[in-house]
Amino acid sequence: MIAIFESEGQYHALDDFCPHQGASLSAGWIHDGCVACPWHAWRFALSDGTWMDNPKVKTDHFEVQLRDGEIFVAIPIL
Numbered sequence: 724m725i726a727i728f729e730s731e732g733q734y735h736a737l738d739d740f741c742p743h744q745g746a747s748l749s750a751g752w753i754h755d756g757c758v759a760c761p762w763h764a765w766r767f768a769l770s771d772g773t774w775m776d777n778p779k780v781k782t783d784h785f786e787v788q789l790r791d792g793e794i795f796v797a798i799p800i801l
């Protein structure tokens with residue numbers, strides 16, 4: 724599952740699964756360029772998925788493109 728966020732006219736895509744205990748980040752709230760998890764308020768940067776309390780930890784972040792009014796997310800092939 725991937726969560727898509729819109730903030731200040733920019734779209735961002737992060738893994739929807741919070742790395743703490745698995746809440747859906749799409750149910751969180753956006754503030755100051757971050758999404759806060761709805762369960763325990765861990766905050767992740769929308770720009771690259773960095774956990775704001777420990778920059779060594781990141782959740783997956785995906786490239787987003789807007790083409791002809793549709794949102795495309797680049798998913799890496801494993």
Ligand code: FES
Nearest residue numbers: 741743744760763
């Ligand atoms: S489940 Fe997201 S901060 Fe705890």
